[in-house]
Amino acid sequence: MSKKNVAKILKAPRGTEDVLPGDWQLWRAVEETAREVFELAGYYEIRTPVFEDTNLFVRSIGEVTDIVEKEMYTFKDGDSSGITLRPESTASVMRAYVEYEIYKTKKFQKFYYIGPMFRKERPQAGRLRQFHQMGIEAIGADDPMLDAEAIIVAMRMYDKLGLPGCKVKINSIGCKECRPGYREVLKEQLIKNSENLCELCNTRMNRNVLRVLDCKNEKCKEVTAVVPDIREHICECCKSSFDGLIDILSASNIGYVIEPHLVRGLDYYTKTVFEITHPSLGARDTICAGGRYDYLVSDIGGPETGAVGFAAGIEASMLALKNSMSEMSDSTKQRLFDIKEPAPDVYIVSIGSECRRASFLLTNSLRGEGISVDMDYEDRSPKAQMRTANKLKVNFVAVIGQDEIDNGTVKLKNMQTSDENVLEKAKVAEFIKKLLLNK
RNA sequence: GUGGGCGUAGCUCAGUUGGUUAGAGCACCUGACUGUGGCUCAGGGGGCCGGGGGUUCAAAUCCCCUCGCUCACCCCA
Numbered sequence: 001m002s003k004k005n006v007a008k009i010l011k012a013p014r015g016t017e018d019v020l021p022g023d024w025q026l027w028r029a030v031e032e033t034a035r036e037v038f039e040l041a042g043y044y045e046i047r048t049p050v051f052e053d054t055n056l057f058v059r060s061i062g063e064v065t066d067i068v069e070k071e072m073y074t075f076k077d078g079d080s081s082g083i084t085l086r087p088e089s090t091a092s093v094m095r096a097y098v099e100y101e102i103y104k105t106k107k108f109q110k111f112y113y114i115g116p117m118f119r120k121e122r123p124q125a126g127r128l129r130q131f132h133q134m135g136i137e138a139i140g141a142d143d144p145m146l147d148a149e150a151i152i153v154a155m156r157m158y159d160k161l162g163l164p165g166c167k168v169k170i171n172s173i174g175c176k177e178c179r180p181g182y183r184e185v186l187k188e189q190l191i192k193n194s195e196n197l198c199e200l201c202n203t204r205m206n207r208n209v210l211r212v213l214d215c216k217n218e219k220c221k222e223v224t225a226v227v228p229d230i231r232e233h234i235c236e237c238c239k240s241s242f243d244g245l246i247d248i249l250s251a252s253n254i255g256y257v258i259e260p261h262l263v264r265g266l267d268y269y270t271k272t273v274f275e276i277t278h279p280s281l282g283a284r285d286t287i288c289a290g291g292r293y294d295y296l297v298s299d300i301g302g303p304e305t306g307a308v309g310f311a312a313g314i315e316a317s318m319l320a321l322k323n324s325m326s327e328m329s330d331s332t333k334q335r336l337f338d339i340k341e342p343a344p345d346v347y348i349v350s351i352g353s354e355c356r357r358a359s360f361l362l363t364n365s366l367r368g369e370g371i372s373v374d375m376d377y378e379d380r381s382p383k384a385q386m387r388t389a390n391k392l393k394v395n396f397v398a399v400i401g402q403d404e405i406d407n408g409t410v411k412l413k414n415m416q417t418s419d420e421n422v423l424e425k426a427k428v429a430e431f432i433k434k435l436l437l438n439k
Numbered sequence: 440g441u442g443g444g445c446g447u448a449g450c451u452c453a454g455u456u457g458g459u460u461a462g463a464g465c466a467c468c469u470g471a472c473u474g475u476g477g478c479u480c481a482g483g484g485g486g487c488c489g490g491g492g493g494u495u496c497a498a499a500u501c502c503c504c505u506c507g508c509u510c511a512c513c514c515c516a
Contacts, residue, residue: 011507014507014508065514065515066513066514066515067514067515070440070514071514071515087515088515088516117516119514119515119516121513121514121515122440122441122511122512122513123508123509124509124510124511124512125509125510125511126516127515127516131516132516133516135516200513211514216512264515265514265515266515275516282511283511283512284511284515284516286515286516287516288516289515289516290516310516311516312516313515313516314516315516316516317516349474349475349476351474351475352474381469381475382474382475383469383470383474383475383476384468384469385475385476386475386476386477387475387476387477388476389475389476390476390477391476391477397475397476399474399475401474402474403474411474411475413475413476415476415477418475418476420475
C-alpha cells in the first residue's frame with residue numbers, strides 16, 4: 001500500500017490521540033497518584049460503561065446545555081431510545097448507585113473513576129474529543145465537610161504530583177428554593193443593560209442567566225461587576241452549608257478565593273461549586289471542577305439525597321505539569337517525565353541461524369526464572385544483535401554459537417565491563433540473578 | 440459552527456528575487472580480515488515538497504480551491 005493511501009484512510013480521528021510506547025510515563029504517574037490519593041480518602045473505584053442511554057445525560061446535564069445540544073456522540077442501537085458516548089461520568093455513577101439500589105444497604109458511598117469521555121468539539125490545547133477525566137463522588141450525605149473533602153483530595157493529588165501554583169475558587173449557586181429568586185433579580189438588572197452586553201450574553205439571558213456572570217467580554221464584565229452577589233440571595237440552608245465549607249477549608253489551611261461569578265454549565269449543580277485552576281494554562285485554565293448536586297440522585301429515580309464530587313481533566317492536568325517543569329525538583333521531573341521503555345536485563349545473541357532455536361529456548365527458560373530477557377527475531381548478524389543489545393542498555397548478553405551448543409554452555413558477557421564468562425547452561429539463571437541483585 | 444497560524448525524509452528543520460537529478464542534523468541499515476556493542480571512518484535506504492487546479496519556457500517557491508494539523512472563540516475538564 002502506498003503511503004498516500006495510508007495517510008488518507010488510516011488516521012486517528014480528529015480530536016483523538018495515540019499514546020505511543022515510551023510516552024506513558026506521565027499518564028501512569030498521574031493515574032497512580034490519583035488512585036493512591038483517592039483510596040487513601042476512602043473512595044473506591046467504580047467502572048461504568050463508556051456509553052449510556054441518551055436520556056441519562058439529557059436529564060442530568062440538562063437539555064439546554066451545549067453538551068447535550070451539540071457535543072454528544074449519539075447513535076441508534078437497535079430499537080433503543082438512543083445511546084450516547086458519555087460526555088462526563090457523574091451521571092453514570094449516580095445511575096449505578098440508583099440502579100443497584102446501593103442506598104438500601106448502605107446509603108453513604110464514596111466512589112472514584114478514571115476513564116475516557118467524549119465530546120464533539122473542535123480540539124485545542126489540552127482539550128480533545130476523546131479526553132480523560134478522573135473524579136470522585138461522595139453520595140448520600142449533605143455535610144459540607146464532604147464538599148471540603150473533595151477540594152482537599154483534589155489539592156492533595158496535585159500536591160503529590162508536584163504541581164505548583166494551583167488555585168481554588170469556590171462559590172455557592174443556591175438551590176431550588178433560592179436560585180430562581182436570584183435569577184429574576186439578576187435578569188432584571190441585566191435587561192436594563194442589555195445594550196451593553198455582548199450578543200452571546202443576550203442569548204445567555206434566556207438560556208442560563210448565571211452564565212452571563214463569567215463572560216470574558218470586558219463590557220459584560222463592567223455590567224456584571226455591579227450586579228447583586230448571589231450569596232446575599234441564597235437561603236439559610238445554602239448559606240450555612242457554604243459557611244461550613246469555608247470553616248473547614250480555613251481550618252485545613254487550604255488557600256481559596258470566593259468567586260461570586262463562578263458558575264457551572266451543567267444543570268445539576270447546587271450549593272457549592274468550585275474550580276481548581278492553573279496559571280500556566282492561560283484563558284482556559286481549569287484543571288479540575290466540581291461541586292454539590294443534591295437533586296441528581298432523585299432526578300434519575302433514586303432517593304432524595306445529597307452528593308458532591310469533582311472531575312479533573314487528565315490532559316489538562318498533564319499540560320499544566322509539562323508547563324511547570326522549570327519549577328520542579330529533579331526527582332519530581334524524573335518521576336513524571338523520564339521515559340521508561342521496556343528494558344530487558346539480558347539479550348541473547350545467536351551466532352548463526354542454526355543456533356536461534358537454542359537461543360529461543362534459553363530466552364524462555366530464563367524468563368521462567370523471572371529474568372527479563374529478549375532476543376533477535378530477524379536473523380541478523382551477531383554484530384547487529386550486539387548493537388541492539390547495546391541500545392537496549394542490557395546488563396548482560398548471552399552468546400550462543402555452535403561451540404556453546406556442543407558443550408552445553410552459554411557465554412555470558414557483562415556489558416559494562418566487557419568481561420566474558422563461559423557457564424554451564426543450567427547455572428546461567430542463578431549466576432545472572434546473583435549479579436543483578438548486587439548491581 | 441467562527442477566526443488566525445502552519446503543512447518539505449521516521450523526527451527537528453534548511454531551501455535565497457520561481458531556474459538543472461530537493462538538502463542538513465538526528466534516527467535507521469550495511470561494512471572496516473572469516474563468532475561480539477559503545478567511539479571513529481566509509482557507504483546506503485528513505486520525500487509525487489499534504490492533495491487538486493491555475494499562471495509560467497520553468498513552481499517546494501506565486502494564485503485559487505480542498506484536506507489535515509494547530510491555536511483561539513463558543514462551551515466545557
